[in-house]
Amino acid sequence: MNHTAAFSSLPDAQRLAGIRRGIEKEGLRALSNGGLALTPHPAALGSALTHPHITTDFSESQLELITGARLGVEECVQELQRVHQFVHRTLDAQCDGELMWASSMPCGLPIDETIPLGRYGSSHVGRSKSVYRMGLGHRYGRRMQTISGIHYNWSLPGVSSEEYFALIRNFRRHAFVLLYLYGASPVLSPCFVEGRSHQLQPMGTEGRAFYLPYATSLRMGRLGYQSDAQSSISVSYNGLEGYANSLYDALTRPYPAYQLVGVRNPGGDYNQLGTSLLQIENEFYGTIRPKRTVKSGERPLHALRERGVEYVEVRLMDIDPYEDVGIHASTMRMLDVFLLHCLLSDSPPDSPQEIADLKHNQHLTAERGREPGLHLVRAGREVEMTAWADEVLQACRPIAQALDQVHGTQDYTEALKLALARVQDSSLTPSARVLVDMAQHYGNNFNAFGLARSQWARDQLLHRPWSAADEAQFAAWAAESVQAQQAIEAASVGSFEDWRQNYMAPQQLG
DSSP states (O other): OOTTOOOOOOOOHHHHHTOEEEEEEEEEEEOTTSBBOOSOOOGGGOOTTTOSSEEEOSBTTEEEEEOOOBSSHHHHHHHHHHHHHHHHHHHHHHSTTOEEOOSSSOOBOOOGGGSOBOOOOSSHHHHHHHHHHHHHHHHHOHHHHTOOOEEEEEEOTTOOHHHHHHHHHHHHHHHHHHHHHHOOBSEEOHHHHTTSOOOOEESTTTTSOEEOTTOSBGGGSTTSSOOHHHHTOOOOOSOHHHHHHHHHHHHHSBOHHHHHHOSBOTTSOBSOSOSBSOSSGGGOOOSEEEEOOOOTTOOHHHHHHHHOOOEEEEEEEOOOTTSTTSSOHHHHHHHHHHHHHHHHSOOOOOOHHHHHHHHHHHHHHHHHTTSTTOEEEETTEEEEHHHHHHHHHHTTHHHHHHHHHHHTSSHHHHHHHHHHHHHHOGGGSHHHHHHHHHHHHSTTOHHHHHHHHHHHHHHHHHTSOOOHHHHHHHHHHHHHHHHHHHHHHHHOOSOHHHHHHHHHOGGGGO
């Protein structure tokens, strides 16, 4: 079956100009020796609960920087740069030279239990975020949660929920292309796999890094965001109703191993928010998610069911250690082209067999994507990965040209040209560059490589222009976020347990 043929006609120029994209970029705070910073979220950055652009992800040590939904790629990159600049300036001045780690795979980690969970204050919603993270630690281990990435949020005006699900099905079919082109985590620190069984090889004789020679993204492979429990969730993307029903089942079905952990420990402290297969919607790991902005106190699944899909969240992008903010404008343009291709191509329904094949393809590409002659499974048959990737990208040409016409540039065509060159020559991919760089310049030492890239990114950003107006704006956001958190805490009434039971009740899922 040819999934890349049969475009419906391209959207008109006005709709193409209306594409919005936004970025959420995670990154660990690291010490100048390459170890994890165990300090609290810096107060000068504001409240992680309510700040519009600077929050934390799993760990108190894991920053998440957020842009708005922007009409222009450059506008989005510039906003991401400004947020990074403020963070780096704050870390440099007030946090003993802490850095933002410039790799998806983590820096030097302490023992699991000492990786600090995100803290969000004393309100019910703030406490629930910490309890949720405690649950993730019990379920998957804290080390896994320190893996960082970039999420790309994307929308096109006038797209229905049904069309977004068609896009998602095609995205999942062709996600291997992005893993190959932009995967940048072929290697990791020995501390990450300590005490775990794995198939990685030591890089060099010193044992200061583990890798797979043809890997593209260990983050998206079996050592990354994977779990046996979640592999039992059979989610179909054939439409909103089926997707919502399968998610509802995972959110309400008790899971024996998690029932053993319990909601609270004998001392009364919380272990997790609930004992179902998923505590909340965000726990479901996928390469792409349908999303809808939620109202205060609303569950994401309820929002989706009530108001449909508003945008998609692409979740498989690694941090690029050769970009100071972790992603290049050219990569974002290629994502725009790729997502439009997924939207406009014929998208047959998925099946349990195809879903299993796609998981197989994802793991193969993550762990062996640059291996010469690698084959993936397509419609039950084996095909050469590079030939399939080339076919997908060739079909993107008219889309890149249409976007260039709308924006009066050649930038989209150039982004596609770079992608095609990487398919022809795997040495041009970030994953290949990382391994060569480590061998030639860092004695096969992952921590030394990560530290050098992190220092380079910091220096680049600290040398960019920064105005008094920029400083004032971020100071105002920080102050406002602290006030907003205090207001939420003042408004929290009743017991946390009552709030938790109400929030977790199945009827809240709509």
